[in-house]
Amino acid sequence: MNVKDLCLGALTFGDASGYDLKKFFETTFSHFCVAGYGSIYPALAELAAEGLVSCHEQPRQGRPGRKLYQLTAAGRKTFLQKLKKTAPRHTVKSDFLLSLYFAHLLPPQRLETILDERIAAIERQLSSHAQGKRRSAQEDDGPVGEKFVRGFGETVLTAARDYLRVHRHALITASDLHRQDKKSPCRGNHSRHGIHNS
Amino acid sequence: MNVKDLCLGALTFGDASGYDLKKFFETTFSHFCVAGYGSIYPALAELAAEGLVSCHEQPRQGRPGRKLYQLTAAGRKTFLQKLKKTAPRHTVKSDFLLSLYFAHLLPPQRLETILDERIAAIERQLSSHAQGKRRSAQEDDGPVGEKFVRGFGETVLTAARDYLRVHRHALITASDLHRQDKKSPCRGNHSRHGIHNS
DNA sequence: GCATGGTATATCGGGCTGATATATGACGGC
DNA sequence: GCCGTCATATATCAGCCCGATATACCATGC
Structure with missing residues (x-):
């Protein structure tokens, strides 16, 4: 498509x-x-x-x-x-999750910002969904798939937001313990977390 | 990124x-x-x-x-x-949701296939997550962000799968009522669901 | 009277996806 | 021992897309 x-x-x-x-x-x-x-x-x-x-x-x-x-x-x-x-593919591209994967390389303040911004963005999306729902409820139609897709979006966004709220604090404190940035340079590229196993 | x-x-x-x-x-x-x-x-x-x-x-x-x-x-x-x-963007690109939005233009059998395939794909992802979790639990490390990101993925995928399971039947029967394909051509492009409002 | 934001079309460079080509080793089945 | 299949491994290319940018005007509010 x-x-x-x-x-x-x-x-x-x-x-x-x-x-x-x-x-x-x-x-x-x-x-x-x-x-x-x-x-x-x-x-x-x-x-x-x-x-x-x-x-x-x-x-x-x-x-x-x-x-x-x-x-x-x-x-x-x-x-x-x-x-x-059309093959019904479904892909996610997220610099957000990528950044959090490297939490051990980011200052805690930056982590907080990233998490808070994402939560705020999700909330904006949810409220614009709610508006769309009210509009289409008034006119009482739109394609039947619309309700289904909107419901899907709401469900997934809500689950994501709740997860972020619950685990926000844990990530920030844990990353603080495992920090590995300029100030403690731990510079070996040959860590035990290797990629290839040949 | x-x-x-x-x-x-x-x-x-x-x-x-x-x-x-x-x-x-x-x-x-x-x-x-x-x-x-x-x-x-x-x-x-x-x-x-x-x-x-x-x-x-x-x-x-x-x-x-x-x-x-x-x-x-x-x-x-x-x-x-x-x-x-890096700005922590997060985008979804989904021919899956797009297809379901046009459920009223698809035969019910195709809808079933689409939904079932997606549910199966989610389940495959969840079980490969579970494998990754077991592996990293054995070695007891990996970056601290990994657990967080994996947990996020599991939460969102589970919510999506459950939504699809619950609402699967409703979508298929509803789309059957509102069907609008070749056999009942309803060919006006000037329906009351217009896009522009100028 | 003036700035802000919305309406509206259009172009372009840089970048990515997906398909394809090529070559060989390893492994299991028969 | 032979064969098919799968995994390893590198590489290229057409087609397509995103994001930024430019232009121009109007409506609204302050």
């Missing part, structure tokens, strides 16, 4: 400009995909060239016209096929 | 070849980063050119020699600096 397919999928819910799509990805899809303008605009241009979307430009004097994109029948068909064939 | 920094970080635990590093990423770092040979080998070559790692080649007759890389003092310093400055 590349950005082109993502755009087709979003357009099944109605016409939109590139800007609209970015916002849509940032809100509705925020916890499982990202796409920047640098991917969206070229994607839309290619899709238009392939006849999978049509583009209706609304001229605005003095600046580039707003371009509304609409899914064509071929575009809808293409998306359905992609959707059926 | 790009692949070059990742390699430096892994090499703080001991010397390794490119192949060793890949395995290390796949096991220890598996739930928060990925790196293929296509990134690792060029990264090591650049690091060697910059003097951040040194390379000791063990010749083997008839094929390319095994290249063991070792962190230099400069490399260790560089990694510590990067680690301190």
